[in-house]
Amino acid sequence: MVNPILKTNLNYPLLHRGKVRDVYDLEENLLLVSSDRLSAFDVVFNEGIPRKGEVLTQLSLFWFEKTKHIIKNHLVNNFPKDFPEEMKKRSVIGVKTKPVKLECIVRGYLTGSGWKSYQKDGTICGIKLPLNLKNGSKLPEPIFTPTTKAEQGHDQDVTEDKAIEIVGQKTFDFVKRKSIELYSFAEEYARSKGLILADTKFEFGEYNGEIILIDEALTPDSSRYWLKSDYDKGKLLSLDKQFARDYLETLNWDKKPPAPPLPEEIIEKTSKRYLQAYNFLTGKNL
Ligand SMILES: Nc1ncnc2c1ncn2[C@@H]1O[C@H](COP(=O)(O)OP(=O)(O)OP(=O)(O)O)[C@@H](O)[C@H]1O
Numbered sequence: 001m002v003n004p005i006l007k008t009n010l011n012y013p014l015l016h017r018g019k020v021r022d023v024y025d026l027e028e029n030l031l032l033v034s035s036d037r038l039s040a041f042d043v044v045f046n047e048g049i050p051r052k053g054e055v056l057t058q059l060s061l062f063w064f065e066k067t068k069h070i071i072k073n074h075l076v077n078n079f080p081k082d083f084p085e086e087m088k089k090r091s092v093i094g095v096k097t098k099p100v101k102l103e104c105i106v107r108g109y110l111t112g113s114g115w116k117s118y119q120k121d122g123t124i125c126g127i128k129l130p131l132n133l134k135n136g137s138k139l140p141e142p143i144f145t146p147t148t149k150a151e152q153g154h155d156q157d158v159t160e161d162k163a164i165e166i167v168g169q170k171t172f173d174f175v176k177r178k179s180i181e182l183y184s185f186a187e188e189y190a191r192s193k194g195l196i197l198a199d200t201k202f203e204f205g206e207y208n209g210e211i212i213l214i215d216e217a218l219t220p221d222s223s224r225y226w227l228k229s230d231y232d233k234g235k236l237l238s239l240d241k242q243f244a245r246d247y248l249e250t251l252n253w254d255k256k257p258p259a260p261p262l263p264e265e266i267i268e269k270t271s272k273r274y275l276q277a278y279n280f281l282t283g284k285n286l
């Protein structure tokens, strides 16, 4: 296996180091470099997952291309002249936008935090759902369940009224409509490739008076994909971090930092799993 890249140190001003990506300032543009860092339960691990950053970047590029008939995106393809060749496959350059202050989550299936919320009071983000749904149930139609973009701490679910208060009616209507359109398109496509896209998150930004798709799109880090063959057997195994999560559940770990070490076997399986996601969706090997 190749060595994972845990941290990048490129020769541009570093704006931000996220859990997974390092963001650099290229004046008019932003450079988003996906490292091989793995986060699970919001904790970043000491070990990396070889090639994960490459998979995330290449899948984002794949989906940006496939969805450009639905909405414009932030991609620009001009790497600076001195840009290190080996970093290109894990890097995306986007125009700098003014981000819309919502994480635009769409759910076609009930699971994860949506399932938790439903179990409490039968709703997600104030949307009333049918009775008797189970973890993994397909929803009658995709729902828009935005959260705040918290600078610190966890993002919070918001109701439609609250979301409108944050971004305004016009922007809300637009990002809601586009998010559902994008999800529905990707869900159908993924299903034709043997995957269920249970839910996903989009981010939008304003550029020259227009709202465009930014950040990453429909990657295993921003989405929950299940193998259709697993789903049909009643198993809800997400295609990305499930090996790591399952392993962590066998430990007596409180899900708080510091992260426990990940065994070599789990790292290798997780890396293969990311590559498999790429293969399923694109029909190609990376
Ligand atoms: N074109 C763009 N214009 C402005 N901001 C952008 C653009 N594309 C992405 N961003 C912002 O870049 C940031 C990426 O950093 P972020 O902290 O999300 O990294 P991450 O590795 O995804 O970590 P996390 O797991 O915490 O989300 C986000 O705040 C996102 O809104």
Ligand SMILES: [Mg+2]
Residues within 6 Å of the ligand: 018
């Ligand atoms: Mg992010």
